[in-house]
Amino acid sequence: MKERATLVNEALDKSVPLQYPEIINESMRYSLLAGGKRVRPCLCLAACEAVGGNIAQAMPTACAMEMLHTMSLIHDDLPSMDNDDFRRGKPTNHKVYGEDVAILAGDALLCLAFEYICRETRGVAPERIVRVVCEVGKATGAEGLVAGQIVDIKSEGMAEQVGLETLQYIHEHKTAALLEASVVCGALVGGAGEPDVERLRKYARCIGLAFQVVDDILDITQSSEVLGKTAGKDLLSDKTTYPSLLGIERSKEVAQQLIADAKEQLSCYDPAKVAPLLGLATYIGARTN
Amino acid sequence: MKERATLVNEALDKSVPLQYPEIINESMRYSLLAGGKRVRPCLCLAACEAVGGNIAQAMPTACAMEMLHTMSLIHDDLPSMDNDDFRRGKPTNHKVYGEDVAILAGDALLCLAFEYICRETRGVAPERIVRVVCEVGKATGAEGLVAGQIVDIKSEGMAEQVGLETLQYIHEHKTAALLEASVVCGALVGGAGEPDVERLRKYARCIGLAFQVVDDILDITQSSEVLGKTAGKDLLSDKTTYPSLLGIERSKEVAQQLIADAKEQLSCYDPAKVAPLLGLATYIGARTN
Numbered sequence: 001m002k003e004r005a006t007l008v009n010e011a012l013d014k015s016v017p018l019q020y021p022e023i024i025n026e027s028m029r030y031s032l033l034a035g036g037k038r039v040r041p042c043l044c045l046a047a048c049e050a051v052g053g054n055i056a057q058a059m060p061t062a063c064a065m066e067m068l069h070t071m072s073l074i075h076d077d078l079p080s081m082d083n084d085d086f087r088r089g090k091p092t093n094h095k096v097y098g099e100d101v102a103i104l105a106g107d108a109l110l111c112l113a114f115e116y117i118c119r120e121t122r123g124v125a126p127e128r129i130v131r132v133v134c135e136v137g138k139a140t141g142a143e144g145l146v147a148g149q150i151v152d153i154k155s156e157g158m159a160e161q162v163g164l165e166t167l168q169y170i171h172e173h174k175t176a177a178l179l180e181a182s183v184v185c186g187a188l189v190g191g192a193g194e195p196d197v198e199r200l201r202k203y204a205r206c207i208g209l210a211f212q213v214v215d216d217i218l219d220i221t222q223s224s225e226v227l228g229k230t231a232g233k234d235l236l237s238d239k240t241t242y243p244s245l246l247g248i249e250r251s252k253e254v255a256q257q258l259i260a261d262a263k264e265q266l267s268c269y270d271p272a273k274v275a276p277l278l279g280l281a282t283y284i285g286a287r288t289n
Numbered sequence: 290m291k292e293r294a295t296l297v298n299e300a301l302d303k304s305v306p307l308q309y310p311e312i313i314n315e316s317m318r319y320s321l322l323a324g325g326k327r328v329r330p331c332l333c334l335a336a337c338e339a340v341g342g343n344i345a346q347a348m349p350t351a352c353a354m355e356m357l358h359t360m361s362l363i364h365d366d367l368p369s370m371d372n373d374d375f376r377r378g379k380p381t382n383h384k385v386y387g388e389d390v391a392i393l394a395g396d397a398l399l400c401l402a403f404e405y406i407c408r409e410t411r412g413v414a415p416e417r418i419v420r421v422v423c424e425v426g427k428a429t430g431a432e433g434l435v436a437g438q439i440v441d442i443k444s445e446g447m448a449e450q451v452g453l454e455t456l457q458y459i460h461e462h463k464t465a466a467l468l469e470a471s472v473v474c475g476a477l478v479g480g481a482g483e484p485d486v487e488r489l490r491k492y493a494r495c496i497g498l499a500f501q502v503v504d505d506i507l508d509i510t511q512s513s514e515v516l517g518k519t520a521g522k523d524l525l526s527d528k529t530t531y532p533s534l535l536g537i538e539r540s541k542e543v544a545q546q547l548i549a550d551a552k553e554q555l556s557c558y559d560p561a562k563v564a565p566l567l568g569l570a571t572y573i574g575a576r577t578n
Contacts, residue, residue: 016431024431024439075396080388099369100442103392107364107399108431114403115426118419126415130407133422137404142305142313142397150313153389 001279004045005038007055011063015116027097027105028112032070034088037287039211039280040065040178044186046276047200050269053190060120061132061189064113065182068140071109072178074102076149110140124189132185139181148174155240162240168209175215176208183277199265203277206262207284213255214287216241217248222289259285290568293334294327296344300352304405316386316394317401321359323377326576328500328569329354329467333475335565336489339558342479349409350421350478353402354471357429360398361467363391365438378517399429413478421474428470437463444529451529457498464504465497472566488554492566495551496573502544503576505530506537511578548574 016028041062048058077084077092078099084092094102114133121129138144152170155162183204187197220243242251262281266274305317330351337347366373366381367388373381383391403422410418427433441459444451472493476486509532531540551570555563 021436021439021443023443024435028431071396075392078389078392080392100367101439103364103367103369104435104439107360107395107429108435110396110399111426111430111433111435115423115430118422118426126419129419130415133407134404137400137407140396141400141404142317144400146313146393146397146400147310150310150390150393154310154312 001042001276001283004042004055004276007059008038008041008045008062008066009033011059012066015063015067015112023097023101024104024108027093027101028109030090030096031074031087031093031105032067032109034070034090036066036069036088038066039284040069040182042276043179043182043204043207043280046274046280047183047186047192047204048190050200050266050274050277051187051190051192051196052273053186053192057121057123057189058186061117061136061185062182063120064117064136065178065185067109067113067116068136068145069178071106071113072140072145072149074106074109078102081149081153121189124191128188128191132188135181135185135188139177144173144177144181148172148177161244164245167240167242167245171209171212172205175212176205179208179211180204199268200277203262203265203281206258206265207281210255210258210262210281211284213242213251213258214284216243217251217255218287218289220248255285290331290565290572293331293344293565296348297327297330297334297351297355298322300348301355304352304356304401312386312390313393313397316382316390317398319379319385320363320376320382320394321356321398323359323379325355325358325377327355328573329358329471331565332468332471332493332496332569335563335569336472336475336481336493337479339489339555339563339566340476340479340481340485341562342475342481346410346412346478347475350406350425350474351471352409353406353425354467354474356398356402356405357425357434358467360395360402361429361434361438363395363398367391370438370442376517402429410478413480417477417480421477424470424474424477428466433462433466433470437461437466450533453534456529456531456534460498460501461494464501465494468497468500469493488557489566492551492554492570495547495554496570499544499547499551499570500573502531502540502547503573505532506540506544507576507578509537517578544574 012032016025016032018025044062044065045055045058049055073087074093076082077087078094085095086092093105117132118129148170151166152174155166180201183200184197187200242254246254259281263278266277301321305314305321307314333351333354334344334347362376363382365371366376367383374384375381382394406421407418437459440455441463444455469490472489473486476489531543535543548570552567555566
């Protein structure tokens with residue numbers, strides 16, 4: 001995973017050149033190259049390999065996933081949204097560049113993600129690229145990430161805590177949708193047929209939900225220093241989370257069950273080919289920051 | 290043009306269904322269906338027809354252009370940007386739905402634009418659709434619209450007025466880039482070869498610049514009521530504009546020369562086929578709001 005993340009970082013570094021007007025590109029680069037764990041790009045590359053494709057075919061789509069994830073972090077951190085001052089251990093984008101530039105940097109990363117897939121992908125049939133854009137658009141817009149963020153914002157500060165159903169809706173859209181798109185689009189550019197796409201989609205849904213359950217647990221059990229962002233925010237804002245509904249121990253069990261379910265989807269494949277996907281599932285269940 | 294605008298409005302109305310979470314879709318629809326003149330979609334449809342394509346092939350791309358334009362208006366109007374209270378004669382998006390929802394509605398429209406082109410386009414070779422996404426992404430992101438907005442924001446309130454070169458950069462990126470993409474992408478989905486694409490690109494660059502010169506003139510000569518947005522803002526904010534640099538009369542001459550140059554590019558085509566493009570050039574030169 002570290003090797004892959006390095007390749008992704010190199011590609012991302014080249015994807016945003018430092019040209020006029022410098023401030024927008026600096027702002028995009030500031031958040032894009034802030035050293036995230038590159039889980040989404042790694043999932044995309046791994047899914048492509050699992051179905052017999054090669055890394056080069058999936059690299060532009062993998063980078064696009066990180067651009068979209070970064071965009072969502074920049075906009076979520078804004079004062080009118082979650083109002084966060086730190087992210088990945090550094091001041092948030094708007095703290096450094098101002099709100100106006102931060103909003104535009106997010107917009108530009110969003111555009112670049114779609115453009116980058118279509119401009120840089122080689123050795124993939126164009127009808128597959130068109131389908132990738134559909135998947136990515138759906139996962140990011142008003143039926144995906146944006147929907148999750150809206151429901152999240154509108155649920156906070158309500159008199160009653162939201163129920164498990166709403167909590168799941170938020171996570172499925174805010175977190176799982178883009179993880180799912182990363183896996184599905186990796187499979188698509190790798191040449192997957194329909195049954196493979198659907199099997200990997202199920203794998204992705206399980207790890208997507210597990211990812212958020214673990215996130216909720218870490219918000220309570222880890223320090224801000226380890227997380228690189230403000231810890232304990234969910235408790236302070238009286239936000240509904242898995243631990244607040246189920247307790248920490250039961251939440252941990254739920255996460256582990258989801259990881260097991262995810263791995264189960266891969267049992268029919270050659271273990272050598274799905275080793276990176278299996279490794280990523282283990283990583284997501286065991287991560288500490 | 291009115292007929293075409295009606296078709297575009299019908300398609301846009303269907304493009305954002307009123308589903309859960311309703312507030313984001315309501316917010317998107319509020320600005321998208323606020324009754325703009327649909328200049329970009331009309332240009333897209335007209336360019337497609339000029340090269341022998343039909344309206345149905347270009348309709349999804351035409352709608353996407355209006356989604357992107359609307360997104361840019363929503364984000365430009367935000368308090369941290371131009372801080373505008375009125376647009377198209379109605380309160381701006383953030384005045385009605387709040388800043389958080391307005392930012393997300395813009396994000397969602399941006400995603401939907403790319404998804405919509407790829408999901409809804411029929412009867413066009415997929416490699417052409419891939420190329421359209423590249424053109425649209427470049428016109429909207431850090432090399433297009435976003436670049437223009439950044440330079441615009443950073444030029445305001447500076448001690449000295451910006452020069453003609455910076456002014457042209459702002460207009461070329463903030464306004465002309467999307468008008469150009471509308472024309473070029475319409476031509477691409479209509480099956481245009483390279484020479485046609487480049488000729489129509491030149492046409493689009495001329496009307497794009499003319500569009501902004503006329504906008505600057507109208508900001509001074511028309512009332513807020515007629516414009517549907519706050520008039521006289523450029524003067525109040527001491528913004529560099531064509532009239533402030535060249536005077537109103539000379540600015541009008543520049544606009545008319547650009548419209549004539551645009552029409553000149555169409556002289557080698559069958560007049561019946563380019564009638565809508567000629568009409569749009571005339572309209573852009575003569576519009577009063």
